[in-house]
Every structure is written in C-alpha cells, then in structure tokens.
Amino acid sequence: MKKLFLGVLTTLALAAGGTFAGTLDDVKARGNLLCGVSTGAPGFATVDDSGKDVGFDVDYCRALAAAIFGDPMAVKFVGLTSAVRFTALAAGEVDILARNTTWTYSRDTDLKQTFLGVNYYDGQGFMVKKELGVKSTTELDGATVCIQVGTTTELNLADYFKENGMSYEPVPTADNAESQQQYLAGACDTYTTDASALHGTRVNLENPDDHLVLPEIISKEPLGPLVRHGDDNWADIGRWVLNALVIAEEKGITKANIDSWKDTKDAEIHRLLGTGDDDILAMVGLPKNAMYNAIKAGGNYGEIFENNLGATSGINIERGVNASWTKGGILYSPPFR
C-alpha cells in the first residue's frame, strides 16, 4: 500500500516535472542551488556555532555550486529529516539530495531516483569497552548488544550473528542517544550502529581511550548524492563533480596548489582544470573552468574528508576503504576524458 502510494506520488511528480526545462537551466535562472542535507548528522551536515552550514555533504554541494556558478556560496541548504527527504526531492523542493543516504536497489528503481555515485562507504560497526578484552567481532559470541529497533542495523546484526554461528542478546533502544546511555551504564557489552556515528560518539565520551571501535564492518552502507529520474544531464553534472573531486585527490591537486598545474604534461589534469585547449565541459553546459572552481571551493575529496570526518574535524575517522584506489581504498573514478 505504502509503495503504491509512493508510486502514485512519484508518477504525479514526474508528470509535473516533465514540464520543466532542464534542472540546470532552472538552477541557473534561480541563481542558486537548492541542496537537501540532513538536519543534523555528525560530520555530514550541521550548522556551527555561528550558524554556518558545515559538513561533508555540505562541502559536496558547495563544490557543485562552485562548478555551476563559480561561487561556492551560491547554494541554499534545506535541512531534511529522513522522513521527508525523498518526497522533498521528488517534489522539486531541492535540486539534489546529499543527505548521507544509502544507495539501495529499491531506492534507485522504485523511488525513481538516480544515485550519482558513492561519496562515503559507511557500514555497521561495534563499539566495546577495552576492559572487555575483545579485539574482533568474531569474539562477541554471547554478548549483549544495544541495538536501535526498527532499523536496517537490527536486521544486519541478526544476519551477521547467524552467519557466524554466534548468539547474542539484544537490548533494544530507540535511537543512538539511548544506545549510548545504555552502553555507558553497562546494560550491554557492545553497541552497534554506523561506524561513522560510532567514531563521532566515541571521541566525546568521558574517556575515549577506554573504548574501542572494532575493525570489522558487517554491512554495506554506500552513501551518496542523488537526483530525480528524468534529467540525465543534471545527473551527469552531479556525478562528474563528485568524480572530479576524487580525481583531484588521486592526482594530488589540492585547494592550495591548484594554480600550479598549468605546465603539467598530464592531459587529464588540463581537461579537468580547463587549462588545455579542448573544452569538454561544454557538453553538459558548464563553463570550461567549472571543475577548477569545484576543487577550489573546499579542496579535493581527501581534503573535504579530513576537514569534516578526519583528524581535523575531531571525529578522527580513518580513511580505510574510503581512500583512493591508489592508496589501498576503493575510491575510483572513471577517467575524465
């Protein structure tokens, strides 16, 4: 029933959306990008003490705005809760949704959305007290686990323990806040949620060094930006801005040194930064130096990661699988050609 309802809604939205010119034209006419972000996800999107939008997803949208307008500030951030995010996108309240959203089959197809790629490979992890002496999730047989009810993490947990022939006793909680309180109060041996959230939580515990986020990740949560079905050019723009940030890191182009590549022999860098002869960005309707502006906005992928999720941010998430493929991760962009 719910699916049918959503289906009807999306069809209506598509019928309505069919009358639009391209999203890019709409955005240009409006003079700013409408970017849907989370109302509050540590590291991904929030506002700082001075009221400025900050975060990993926020920086991606700033790069996109910079690519279109040459101005990273030409973007309005619309905070969206998980309850309204997809409908807000489908109804055209936002141009793009960068809201730490997991890319799944049904979201891609049934909800009629186009995922532009993966900007963060998250996954479910476990936090334990060091005094427990556990070094790996395989040693968690018989543990009590604090788990948020009604989430995919609950299902993942059941699957994982079953697969590995282990038993556990769930301690149900309503949200991450309650999980944390129960875990600290000793109601459970370990608590589990997305690894990025575990790291953020751990740093602000009373004694972070007494706690350990176990190295294993038991589920795939590829997070990425997404747009509505029906405007492939717009999807291409979003996808290739993301790719450009990844390529920039691979090639060593940073916010600081971006102006020093004019004499490089690498043709891909010239194409990327618009310093060469051919203007391939005209194919999607962007200015020749669009990617230059995008990278200049907040730096390459690695810099954005460090500032929002890595050591600089205080959350201290390791790059892990989110490192470039040249450094042992799985971040890999198709060639810019």
Added chain:
Amino acid sequence: MTKIAFVRKKEIPPSAPPITEVGLIGWLRQNLFSSWLNSILTVLSVYFIVIILWDFIPWAYGGHWNTKSLRECLDLDPDVACFSVLTARWKQLLFGLYPAEEYWRPTLTFIFLLLAIVPILFPKFFRFFWFSIIYPGLAVWLLWGGSFWSISIVYIGLTLGALFFLTLIRRYLKNYMIAAILAFLFTAVFFLFISNPLVGLLNAILPFSLPFVESLKMGGFTLSLIVGVTGIVASFPIGILLALGRQSNLPVIKMICVGFIEFIRGVPLITLLFVASVLLNYFLPPGTNFDIVLRVVIMVTLFSAAYMAEVIRGGLAGLPLGQHEASASLGLTYWQSQQLIIMPQALKISIPGIVNTFIGLFKDTTLVSIISLRDPVGLASTIRADQKWNGIYWELYVAIGLMFFIFCWGMSQYSQYLERKLKTDK
C-alpha cells in the same frame, strides 16, 4: 445551705489554640500529615525530591559555562553540567538561523507581541486595541522583511473596503447583503488591479523596506512562537464559528462544520503536517513557492480550531435553553443574542478547556521538527551533530523544557486569573 449555682460573670479570655493546630506544626499536620496515607506519601515525596535535588543541584550549580566544546567540559570535570553549549548556541535556540545582524527584528516583534496582547487580556487597556489590530501586519513585516508598503497595502485595502461598505449602508442602501457583496467586489478590484501599481508608486516615492529573510532561516523559539501564537489567535474565532455552525439549524452549514471538525479531529496533527510539507507540493503547480511556515501555520490553526469548536460547543451545551429563549423573547437577533447573552456565558464555562487547547497547541509546535523545521527540539539534534557538542543531551533539553514551561505556566496562570475575575456565582 447555700445553694450556689455557678454563674460566670466574665468571659474567659480566649486561650491560644493548641500548638498542634497553628503555625508551622499545624500547617504541616493539616496539609502533609493529616492521615496515615498522607504521611507516607509525604515522606516518600520528600525522599524522592531530595535524591533528585541531591544530584541535580551540584550538577547544575557547578556547571561549566565557558568551555569551547563538550570535550573540554569532560576534561575539566565530567560530573557537572556543560552549559557551555547554551552559551555558544542560545542565540540559535532563540532565533534559529536568523541572520545575526537582524536579531533585533524578532526581539522587537516579541516585545510588540507582549504589548499587543495586553488590550486583549486586560479589559482596562482595551482602548489600545488598535495596536492589536495592526500587530499581525507589523509582525509579518518585521520577521520576513521586504517592502513596508506591500504589507500596509493589505490594511489600506481592507480599510477602504470597510469604509465603502459603511458609506453604502449609511447613504444609499438598506440591504446589508448587497452592500457586503458590493464592498467585497470593490476590495477584490482594489487588490487585483490597483494595489500592485500603488505599492510600486509608494516604493518609488518613499522606499521603506527591511532586508528579506526567508522562512528557511526561521527557527528556535521564534518559530515556536510564530506557529503557536498565530495558531492560538486564529483558531479561536474559527472555533467559535465552527461551534455555532455545528448547532445551526441550516443543514448545509451544519454538515460542513460537522464534516470539517470530525475530519480534522480524526487525523493526527503529524499527518496534517506531513500533508503540509510533502503532499501539498504535488498538488500545487510546479514552481509554486508556497511558504512552508505559512503552510504549517494553516494546518496547526485548522487542527486547533476543530478542537476549539468542540470545547466551545461544550460551553454552549452547558447553557440552559432558557437563555436562548429569553434572548429571543427580548427581540434580539441571532447575532445580537450570541454576542450579548450566549457567548459571554458559554466562553466563561469553557475557559479551562480553551486554555487547555492553547497549551496543547503550543507544545505541539515541537512536532514541526519531524518535517525538518528547526524548532528548539529540531535544533537540539542539529547542535548535537556538531562534533563539538556531540553527546550533549540533558543541558539542551533542560533549557528547552524550561522555556516551554515558562510560556505554558503563564497561560495557565492567566486562565486562573480570568476564572476568578469572571466568577459571578460567589
């Protein structure tokens, strides 16, 4: 034998009441230890209050106010409150993401709000009622900004319409209905054809405007008050009309009112809010920018009006039929009898219920956080998403709870004052 009957000649001087009946001991005996059950309850309550305060007072009293992050608080002393989050974010809790250099605008709006409700709450200031009338426009202009004239044109148009109506009645026409229709047409023509060029002209002659602030930036208690106060003020008259309509003898009006009330009451508020935030977008033409705060205010108002109607209907039902008959026998028209006889009594009976609905509505405004508006509760999770404050719960919620308490307690105190004042059956 002398038979002496004792006759006292003087009155005994009154002796002091027993010590167990007066003073502190007497008060305690009467109020706290009047029976075994009460004594046990008193002891238990005192025990619980003490253990709560035992933890709470040192926690709150020793709290940090000036650290830069939760981490710093924890490193200093993890056992006390970290109120620094309030130091850093109190402006956001009050004003949301409103531009900092414009904070004076919501502040002024709030001060004016206090001034505007005084004539409504206390009859002896009723001569200042004109301010309460211009306040809504003033508030909209101060909060959202834009040209002063585009707001005042609404007032100008409505005043002209009213003047037109009065002139027709006094000079030319006897029929109210026709005069009302003509006045309505006149006002419609004014707003359709005249108002826009007039605003342009006024802007050109005397530009007077504030920087525009979009609804996306509204948040914190400013938003709670915008939604709550507008809902309260607008739902009251609509509720009265619905209650009257439900008792009407005209079947069409009655059916519409009953249908509306039952439909709205049968749906949870959060559903209506989802309709406002999500569904409406599908039914409006693409590109329509129907302000989200306005949408929410409308839904909250409709919701509360349905409840208000039933509360007032309760008051109406509480009146003896004789009151209606008496007013009819005096030759009063329907509206006169409502205004002079029925409503004053019915509303007096309904005061507790009305205030109950108001308080409920004000607290329900926190539900808007679910549809992504940044009210104080929504802001709390946004603030916690900043790594500096990730993991702070009590301090934020205590502060938010306290502010809501102040407003709700104020409303309840006023309703009790009003009940005492209107008490006629001594």
